[in-house]
Amino acid sequence: MKIIYTKHSLNKFLLFKSRGFAISKTFVDRTVRQPENIDIETDKPKFIVSGKLDRKHVLRVVYVREDDIIRIITFYPAEKGRYY
DSSP: OEEEEOHHHHHHHHHHHHTTOOOOHHHHHHHHHSOSEEOTTOOTTEEEEEEEOSSSEEEEEEEEEETTEEEEEEEEEEETTSOO
């Protein structure tokens, strides 16, 4: 499956790096492919998955799936335990 990023999501890499969260595309891709949690309360066709970012935070990734393409809409760090 191919993963592509919206312009908004690409800008997030720079934003979070400037705020102390160095997040890589590899980490976002891995979170989508092997999530620790899948939010079952999402609005279809959007999916929200989470993966461990550090001891206190998880990374939440919002995406849509169109055939064999995953389009990353956005991602953001969140406090661990806030969503699951």
